[in-house]
Amino acid sequence: MIAMHAPDGFLEAPVALATAVIALVFVALALRVSGRELGDRQVPLAGIAAAFIFAAQMFNFPVAAGTTGHLMGGALAAILLGPWVGSLVVTVVVVVQALLFADGGLTALGYNVLNMATVTAFGGWAVFRLMRRFMPRNAAGVMGATAIAALVSVVLSAAAFSVQWLFGASAEVPFDTVFGAMVGVHVLIGVGEAIISALAVGAVLAARPDLVTGASDLDATQLAGGRRVGRRTFVLGGLFVSLVFAAVVSQFAVDNPDGLEKVAIDEGFIDSGRDHALDSSIFSDYATSGVGNETLSLAVAGVSGVLITLLVGLGLISAARQGRDRIAAS
Amino acid sequence: MAGGLDGRGVGHLVIHGHSPVHRLAPETKVVSTFAFVICVALTPREQMWAFGVHAAVALSIVALAGLPARVVLARLAVIIPFLTFAALVPFVAGGEEIEVLGIGLSRDGLWGAWNVAAKASIGATASIILSATTSVPEILRALTRLRVPKVLVSIMAFMMRYLDLLVDQLGRMRTSMTARCHDPRWLWQAKPIASSAGALFVRSYERGERVHQAMLSRGFTGTMPDLEEQATPGGDWARAALPPVVALAVLLAAVML
Amino acid sequence: MSCTTIQVADLRFTYPGAHDSVLDGLSVSIGEGERVALLGPNGSGKTTFVLHLNGLLSLQSGTIRIGDLDMTDANLPEIRRRVGAVFQDADDQLFMQSVRDDVSFGPANLGVPRGDLDGVVERALDQVGAMPLIDRTPHHLSGGEKRRVAIATVLAMEPHALVLDEPTSGLDPVGRRELAELLAGLPQTQLVVTHDLPFALQTCPRSMIVSGGKVVADGPTREVLADAELLAANRLELPYGFDVSAL
Numbered sequence: 001m002i003a004m005h006a007p008d009g010f011l012e013a014p015v016a017l018a019t020a021v022i023a024l025v026f027v028a029l030a031l032r033v034s035g036r037e038l039g040d041r042q043v044p045l046a047g048i049a050a051a052f053i054f055a056a057q058m059f060n061f062p063v064a065a066g067t068t069g070h071l072m073g074g075a076l077a078a079i080l081l082g083p084w085v086g087s088l089v090v091t092v093v094v095v096v097q098a099l100l101f102a103d104g105g106l107t108a109l110g111y112n113v114l115n116m117a118t119v120t121a122f123g124g125w126a127v128f129r130l131m132r133r134f135m136p137r138n139a140a141g142v143m144g145a146t147a148i149a150a151l152v153s154v155v156l157s158a159a160a161f162s163v164q165w166l167f168g169a170s171a172e173v174p175f176d177t178v179f180g181a182m183v184g185v186h187v188l189i190g191v192g193e194a195i196i197s198a199l200a201v202g203a204v205l206a207a208r209p210d211l212v213t214g215a216s217d218l219d220a221t222q223l224a225g226g227r228r229v230g231r232r233t234f235v236l237g238g239l240f241v242s243l244v245f246a247a248v249v250s251q252f253a254v255d256n257p258d259g260l261e262k263v264a265i266d267e268g269f270i271d272s273g274r275d276h277a278l279d280s281s282i283f284s285d286y287a288t289s290g291v292g293n294e295t296l297s298l299a300v301a302g303v304s305g306v307l308i309t310l311l312v313g314l315g316l317i318s319a320a321r322q323g324r325d326r327i328a329a330s
Numbered sequence: 331m332a333g334g335l336d337g338r339g340v341g342h343l344v345i346h347g348h349s350p351v352h353r354l355a356p357e358t359k360v361v362s363t364f365a366f367v368i369c370v371a372l373t374p375r376e377q378m379w380a381f382g383v384h385a386a387v388a389l390s391i392v393a394l395a396g397l398p399a400r401v402v403l404a405r406l407a408v409i410i411p412f413l414t415f416a417a418l419v420p421f422v423a424g425g426e427e428i429e430v431l432g433i434g435l436s437r438d439g440l441w442g443a444w445n446v447a448a449k450a451s452i453g454a455t456a457s458i459i460l461s462a463t464t465s466v467p468e469i470l471r472a473l474t475r476l477r478v479p480k481v482l483v484s485i486m487a488f489m490m491r492y493l494d495l496l497v498d499q500l501g502r503m504r505t506s507m508t509a510r511c512h513d514p515r516w517l518w519q520a521k522p523i524a525s526s527a528g529a530l531f532v533r534s535y536e537r538g539e540r541v542h543q544a545m546l547s548r549g550f551t552g553t554m555p556d557l558e559e560q561a562t563p564g565g566d567w568a569r570a571a572l573p574p575v576v577a578l579a580v581l582l583a584a585v586m587l
Numbered sequence: 588m589s590c591t592t593i594q595v596a597d598l599r600f601t602y603p604g605a606h607d608s609v610l611d612g613l614s615v616s617i618g619e620g621e622r623v624a625l626l627g628p629n630g631s632g633k634t635t636f637v638l639h640l641n642g643l644l645s646l647q648s649g650t651i652r653i654g655d656l657d658m659t660d661a662n663l664p665e666i667r668r669r670v671g672a673v674f675q676d677a678d679d680q681l682f683m684q685s686v687r688d689d690v691s692f693g694p695a696n697l698g699v700p701r702g703d704l705d706g707v708v709e710r711a712l713d714q715v716g717a718m719p720l721i722d723r724t725p726h727h728l729s730g731g732e733k734r735r736v737a738i739a740t741v742l743a744m745e746p747h748a749l750v751l752d753e754p755t756s757g758l759d760p761v762g763r764r765e766l767a768e769l770l771a772g773l774p775q776t777q778l779v780v781t782h783d784l785p786f787a788l789q790t791c792p793r794s795m796i797v798s799g800g801k802v803v804a805d806g807p808t809r810e811v812l813a814d815a816e817l818l819a820a821n822r823l824e825l826p827y828g829f830d831v832s833a834l
Contacts, residue, residue: 005408006412007409007412007446007449007450007453007454008367008370008371008449008450008452008453008454009370009371009445009446009448009449009450009453010412010446010450013371013372016371027482031479031481031482035481039552040542040546040550040551040552041538041539041542042481042485043481043484043485043488043554044488044538044539044541044542044545044682045535045538045539045542046485046488047484047485047486047487047488047489047491047492047538048488048489048492048496048534048535048537048538048541049534049535049538050485050486050488050489051488051489051490051491051492051493051495051496051534052496052530052531052534052535054489054493054496055493055496055497055500055530056527056530056531058497058500071527080531088485089485092482092485092486092489093489095486096486096489096490098457099360099457099460099461099469100343100457100460100461100466100469101343101405101408101457101461102405102406102408102409102453102454102455102457102458102461103408105367105371105449105450105453105454106363106364106367106368106453106456106457107367107368107371107453170442170445170446171416171419171423171438171439171441171442171443171445171446172419172423172436172438172439172441172442173419173422173423173439173442177422195524196523196524196527197524198524199521199524199525199527199528200524200525200527200528200531201528202524202525202528203524203525203526203527203528203529203531203532204528204531204532206528207528207529207532208532208535208536211531211532211535466684467684467685467688467724470684487683487684488682490684491682491683491684491725491726492678492682494726495678495726537676537678537679540674540676540679541679541680541682543638543641543643543674543679544672544674544679544680544682545682545692546641546643546667547641547643547667547671547672547741548667548692548693548696548740548741548744549664549667549668549693549696549697549744550692550696551696555691555692555695555696556695556701557688557691557692557695557701557704
């Protein structure tokens with residue numbers, strides 16, 4: 001859970017500043033768009049929804065053998081409230097946690113907001129909309145799409161942190177180690193996030209389907225159709241998706257020697273990478289030094305960076321289109 | 331568990347007192363906290379003495395505010411996961427190695443671990459001082475006076491107002507689950523928890539709608555009224571500037587040396 | 588402070604997407620300064636009716652008249668000022684960070700200058716005997732304190748009528764008695780919506796029973812409550828051992 005609530009000094013100042021600027025732009029936009037969507041209900045609804053996300057992050061759920069994890073809630077918020085309101089709400093939670101609870105550093109707010117609110121809400125929303133196309137148009141389909149979106153959102157968040165690490169590492173841990181560890185751990189956490197988010201959306205669909213923004217295109221009869229998803233199907237489906245995901249991710253991890261082994265390798269090779277042309281680039285020396293296969297690492301970083309940007313962008317476009325449809329409909 | 335709420339609620343964050351730190355205008359404290367933490371975060375890690383001075387400044391404010399060490403330490407527990415991470419860095423980081431108790435550790439990794447540990451604990455202490463000496467309404471008022479958009483502050487205010495209520499509700503749901511012998515140990519037993527999260531969302535949203543109605547019935551038209559406009563006492567700015575000014579001096583010295 | 592009449596004629600309302608109407612020709616006439624109880628079981632449309640009196644649900648059919656003002660969009664702000672609605676859950680009504688801010692909210696929206704707000708707030712809190720609570724956080728008040736502050740939040744707008752939705756819910760016996768005494772001392776026209784029959788008897792000389800979205804009985808509270816058959820037919824019941832004729 002390292003990407004979550006990173007403290008002061010975790011990434012270097014330029015990255016902290018750059019992410020803070022991007023986060024501020026997103027917050028300003030989210031305030032405007034959610035104000036348009038919610039009208040004079042914005043303050044009470046967004047405020048209480050933020051309290052809900054804060055409380056939801058206190059939901060400890062069992063992972064295995066009695067160990068627990070907790071919800072991040074970015075994708076859940078986006079699916080329930082729409083990506084703009086959702087990201088705004090999670091942002092408020094992250095800011096208050098830093099300011100009042102010392103949970104996450106004040107100078108780390110830029111990347112914490114970006115990773116925990118913006119990337120999870122918009123990335124999660126994009127994946128959700130994409131998955132909805134392949135899922136049946138009923139409650140089970142919405143829940144399935146939620147599960148995958150929630151899983152991917154957590155992994156995206158971890159990947160986003162790793163990419164930022166490449167630019168602003170504060171310690172000499174190579175990018176590939178950070179990426180492997182972060183993404184690996186977060187695939188596991190993501191499975192919990194997926195199951196809890198999906199079941200929570202299912203519970204809301206059963207009680208007040210009109211409150212699930214991500215299902216606003218479905219009417220009551222569609223939602224009721226094929227409602228019951230067997231728990232076994234659900235868990236097996238979730239496991240399958242996460243295994244596929246883990247397999248893809250581990251492709252990278254396997255290529256990179258793990259921590260202790262790497263230290264040994266580095267002893268011999270430490271100087272060979274130093275005068276590489278990339279060293280003088282914008283990438284942090286700390287994150288690239290001692291990387292076994294620099295080209296591969298940068299490729300992984302590049303692909304994740306592009307993927308994150310693409311999904312967040314898709315989320316933005318999809319949010320804009322939905323907003324337009326809603327205005328046209330009303 | 332997120333945010334060290336401990337089920338005791340946001341109202342218990344502030345530790346009442348009448349120290350000079352408590353009495354400062356809240357907006358000066360918010361600005362001072364941010365400025366101090368920024369200086370700490372920018373201090374080069376090699377200058378260990380600088381962090382000693384930063385820590386001394388933070389600790390003397392803790393003492394001046396009369397905050398019990400026990401409480402500050404308990405709230406610092408929030409950063410333990412990151413200290414754990416920092417502790418791993420010397421083992422996985424590359425670069426020149428030094429031998430400690432027979433184990434080869436990366437010199438840069440040790441510096442990295444020190445960097446995160448020092449900045450995280452001083453930064454967190456600063457936040458803890460702020461929230462322990464400033465009540466939530468005061469902090470919200472401070473943000474308004476610092477020209478943070480009113481909508482954003484209002485959303486935060488509503489969140490803080492209803493957080494304890496929701497957490498109480500959550501606690502009651504959990505008690506009723508425990509009362510019926512629900513003790514989940516595996517992820518696939520988590521359905522009741524997830525359903526109660528869903529139920530909590532519906533209840534929260536419906537409360538949001540009712541609160542909105544209650545606001546409308548008292549003449550709300552979309553903008554929160556400005557309830558007060560008080561000038562900040564000039565002396566407060568000067569007093570609150572002291573810690574960040576010291577930190578800035580230390581930072582400059584640390585960079586030059 | 589003046590009071591007002593409330594005239595409601597043939598009010599009908601169906602929630603969007605629902606089949607059955609919640610209000611089905613409800614008509615009510617309340618005179619200036621009257622205190623009237625509106626009795627009915629859960630789900631009889633009482634809360635829907637309360638929302639109508641504040642223009643929080645738009646009229647589908649029927650008319651509402653507050654004094655000389657018809658319920659129209661143009662009159663809405665003035666009607667909301669004249670009719671103070673006290674909602675069932677006081678936590679919905681006390682949404683600010685302090686009692687002072689909560690009581691200020693209404694008058695500030697009405698444009699009371701900032702310099703005069705303190706006076707207005709203190710007067711309203713004084714009326715409900717909650718002045719010592721002024722700097723407290725609403726979350727930490729007791730049920731009875733919350734209810735009194737909620738009433739103060741509407742009194743600060745100098746309303747002509749008060750509409751209280753289940754005001755005794757969540758109150759202990761002392762809180763109930765104090766609330767009854769408080770309401771008896773207020774000059775406004777009052778409509779107390781409740782299923783707490785002894786409370787109705789204690790505070791309101793006149794009672795109406797709502798069932799199926801319309802008024803099915805209207806008369807002096809003592810007589811209405813003495814009619815056991817009428818009560819039973821409308822899922823209302825006096826508490827065990829309570830005898831109206833013994834009072």
